[in-house]
Amino acid sequence: MNGFWNFFWLIFWAFAFVAYLMVLFTILVDLFRDEKLNGWWKAVWVIFLIFVPWLTALVYLIARGRGMAERNSRSRETVPEDTDYYTHPTPSATPAADIQQAQELLDKGIINANEFDALKAKALGNRF
Structure with a gap:
């Protein structure tokens, strides 16, 4: 005990x-x-x-x-209630800005040429 x-x-x-x-x-x-x-x-x-x-x-x-x-x-x-802010990036105003951002990623080696082409097609396809 x-x-x-x-x-x-x-x-x-x-x-x-x-x-x-x-x-x-x-x-x-x-x-x-x-x-x-x-x-x-x-x-x-x-x-x-x-x-x-x-x-x-x-x-x-x-x-x-x-x-x-x-x-x-x-x-x-200070913490936002909307978690959408973290999961969905804000789209840019123009396809050119999206393509420029993708080009910078390609130049830095973060993405490859196939991914760049897909991002470029998406940027151009979403606007028309």
């Missing part, structure tokens, strides 16, 4: 340690993401996180928790 409780406490303390590391890294990321905070204050927070980690983490979460939530929500707003 003693082995079970030793295992139980090992799991408990491992979970607590991983949770603490997650909080610590979240604080560090938030600290360096904050544009309003002076570099000296960032250094002070980091020094206190090193020497008095549990108390500093608790004080940081209480004192700057609202700002953490705002910075986190602002960072999510």
Whole structure:
């Protein structure tokens, strides 16, 4: 029975340690993401996180928790909702621009002559 409780406490303390590391890294990321905070204050927070980690983490979460939530929500707003933007490139205005882009790819060796001909035919075929 003693082995079970030793295992139980090992799991408990491992979970607590991983949770603490997650909080610590979240604080560090938030600290360096904050544009309003002076570099000296960032250094002070980091020094206190090193020497008095549990108390500093608790004080940081209480004192700057609202700002953490705002910075986190602002960072999510920069990601566009429309994933089509990443999967479908914007077509150019003219077939000449498409052919010029394909020619540059051919010159750089990224595509071969057959692929260039296919892109050229596609550029000319889509416009007429």
